[in-house]
Amino acid sequence: MRIIFFILQKEFLQIFRNRLMLGFILVVPIIQLMILTYAATFEIRNIDFFVVDHDHSPESRALIDRFVASENFRLTGWSASAADGELALLGNKAVMVLQIPAHTGRDLVRDGSAPVSLRFDAVDGFTANVASQYAMQIIRRHNEVAGVAHLASIEPAPTGIAQIGINVSRWYNPHLDYKIYMVPGILVMLITVIGGFLTGMNVVREKEIGTIEQLNVTPITKFQFIIGKLMPFMILALVIFSFGLLLARFWFEVPFEGSLMLIYLIAATYLLVVLGLGLLVSTVTHTQQQAIFITWFVFVIFILLSGLFTPIDSMPGWAQYLTWANPVAWFIDIIRRVMLTGADMQDIWSSYLVLLAYGVAFIGSAVLRYRKAAA
């Protein structure tokens, strides 16, 4: 135990001495959390749209006003000619063209429904898709307010009149606030980067500067060495995680439904995976550069396939299977469920066991691979 204490003391001394690294460790996560949370949102504001109004009735103006009043859309032009609408789309001046045929107002009053047309620039398919959903929402709300009169939207070909009322209720995140969804995921990314990169780099550095040779002839055992190397980064990552939680709670106002103890237990278990991976990488590499490249490669794939930025459900089938082998995906899933829905151990135990199994597997293989004497 005493030996482990001295190794820890030395590690912390080195961590705190390296001002650049310390800055990196403490400041970068905060910046990441602030920037990524605000930037990595699926919410789209100010979608440029163009109006072609052939009707010029109070009804058509009321609909247009509703779009203009929305934060999601920004009116860029107005015309009575369909050709101008086409030009706006082709000329990159608008993502959406709302076309209101002549007699819409009259038909609404007479028949109770009338078609309008929405056309999208789908080069950026994601934006077009989100924009069309917003537009449908606006039209639906307009219909509700207008009462009897119904507008049917046509995209891209005319469809029948929607008669089925849809009543959406959004659990756990009633306002579809993306920050609530993103913050837990970004917290995961933070401790992944801190834990994985720093552990791998730290051990490889001992190889690079040759101190491992000096350490290996001392009575330090393999286990003392590994614990001495993992503990500082476990502690550091949990400190950063705590800081992130504070930001999440008091700055982003993410609800904390689940138990804080459980959140820490899960985070510590997940860190076993990350630290184990870092250590494993360090046993097969000889320079810090090699370690960074391998860790980066692995984590980019893990994070992209984790469901943080793209929902797992929208991935192709094979990629969905891959996420089963992705500890980051498991952790993001568990932490979101615990933080946002208040899941307890009974709800998540199966996922938790998977995470634990990954942790044991990574640490175990790293320990097995690490040798004090070369064969």
Place this chain on the structure above:
Amino acid sequence: MSVTVKNIVKNHGDIRALRGITFEVTEGELFGLIGPDGAGKTTLFHILTTLLLPDEGDAHVLGIDVIAGFRNLRRRIGYMPGRFSLYPDLSVEENLSFFATIFNTTVEENYHLIQDIYHQIEPFRKRRAGDLSGGMKQKLALSCALIHKPDILFLDEPTTGVDAVSRREFWDMLGRLRVSGLTILVSTPYMDEASRCDRVALMDRGEILSVNTPAGISREFGRPLYSVTSGRRYELLKALRACTHAHSVFTFGDEVHYTDLREDFRPEMLESYLQQLGFDDVRIEQITPGVEDTLISLMSTQDTRDPIGDDNHGHKEGTNDGYNPAIKDS
């Protein structure tokens, strides 16, 4: 016996790093392993310090088997690797106390062991190890290797890359440590350092060519050795090589060291041969062979015995100009 090595063989892939090494070191001895780069000195040290497992043979250090007893052994050996292996971002005293504490001791407890060496760098104890000069780094490394009161000290090329003054100081320190009864194994590519050892083993390409006292090594040379100098050194070398009676010819600093095959050889015979070729400023002197002369001559005889050897050595005796382990010497 402090060290007993029997028939140690170690291969790094296809490279035969050690080809059956056998030697012994007695207690309290300052023992030198002398040989050019690539001789296998570091590999041998790695095996003796439990960092590497031998393929064949066995080795005991302090009576402990290096494989079976590695854990006990690690408590009792001091090792200074060839490369500076301390934490450059920790200060002098932090490095020292770290290596003391992981051996379950303190700097205060064993300060008397390192006092002589450490007091020279003590004024810089707050300085980071990475900012020290080469000589100071080496003193710190030696202090760190000694701080846990080892029973035997392994120093792998401690003077490589260190200036001449620091080298002499370092050997003076080793001499004082030896007086205190510590067994020391030191490897070096510098032949002139052999004379500071009690006994030396000459190593080349994974084999020990000879183990003897420095004086004994010189006596092993066997033939009268002549130093030949001329203003036209390169032409002289070529002329001597061309001489049919030459036994060995190799450069040695500004001189050419020469031995002759003839039993009745006298330096005048060589002088007249060279004068015929137009050398008028030749000086020929009989000299006492040094360790280096012996090593080169032993390496040459090894070449004829082992024709698959490195081509740099040349297979004909006495064509050592391409590979001269003495070049490293200052």
